[in-house]
Amino acid sequence: MSAQLLMIEDDSRLAHMVGEYLGQSGFTVTECATAQAGLTHLQNPPSGTAPELVILDLMLPDMDGLEVCRRIRAAQGDMAQIPVLMLTAKGDPLDRIIGLELGADDYLPKPFEPRELLARIRAILRRRVEGAPVANKLLRFGSLEIDRDARAVTVAGQLCDLTAYQFDLLVALAERAGRVLSRDQIMEAVRGRELEAFDRSIDVHMGRIRAAIEADPKNPKRIVTVRGAGYVFAKQQD
Structure with a gap:
């Protein structure tokens, strides 16, 4: 079964392109164009299984991506533990710092190479699955x-x-x-x-x-x- 990803991004052209690219690498990407739609999907995933990672745009029409990240981390249960990879078109490093402070696991500035996005997603998911290769856990x-x-x-x-x-x-x-x-x-x-x-x-x-x-x-x-x-x-x- 392919890994389920959620992309919260209002640029439909970019979201579709990313979804197709990641789909070729075995991921299933659900696209949400607004922050509220993304949060609703996380709280009540249609399949009953929460996505394994969220790709979150910083600039959304109905809510700042930083606020979305804060709400994910403040949620109850498994939702709070879902990794968040934040996308930002802003050049100011302060936005990235704030995102990391709020609990984002990684960030990627726009424009980006799809291959780098894929590499970062794989790295985040690998860290969650592999654990430390030592006897004493x-x-x-x-x-x-x-x-x-x-x-x-x-x-x-x-x-x-x-x-x-x-x-x-x-x-x-x-x-x-x-x-x-x-x-x-x-x-x-x-x-x-x-x-x-x-x-x-x-x-x-x-x-x-x-x-x-x-x-x-x-x-x-x-x-x-x-x-x-x-x-x-x-x-x-x-």
Whole structure:
């Protein structure tokens, strides 16, 4: 059975082109031209099965794509966990940063190559399916526990709110605890292949992860910034 994708995009010509291209690669794409139609589809999918990924345009006629992303992440149940790949025609990096802060898993600026869109979709879905190729599925660092199988993170028994991409970033760092990783190395670890990187996006995600797992996000003890080099996950924790 092909993977089900939802594309929320008001440019019908672009949506049709993308749908045809992704269809040739085994995906089934449902197109929604408005934010409300997309949210309704996510809340009550006609097939009874939610899509595996949402391709979300930033500029929609009835609602800002950022607000759509916020509503997806604020939803109850499985809908909140659906990966979101945001499309933006705006050149201002701030829009991408805000999208990532709201929980988007990745972004792609317009105009884009369909092959890159396909590569990013496959990378996101692969991260969700494969998991970490190691025997120990549970990582423990003091009160912090990372369960690879359940794709869940808890601190002192309390579940942390992380997107799929943020979970993968945390795992990539935790598996290499004590080792300083550059932004490029971190992105390579979670993508599985080298794609054009927007370095600031890593900083945004790290801020969100710290907010979820650190006692004091402004003075982090678990994920430490190494100026001019990148990040390191501390081996010794509470």
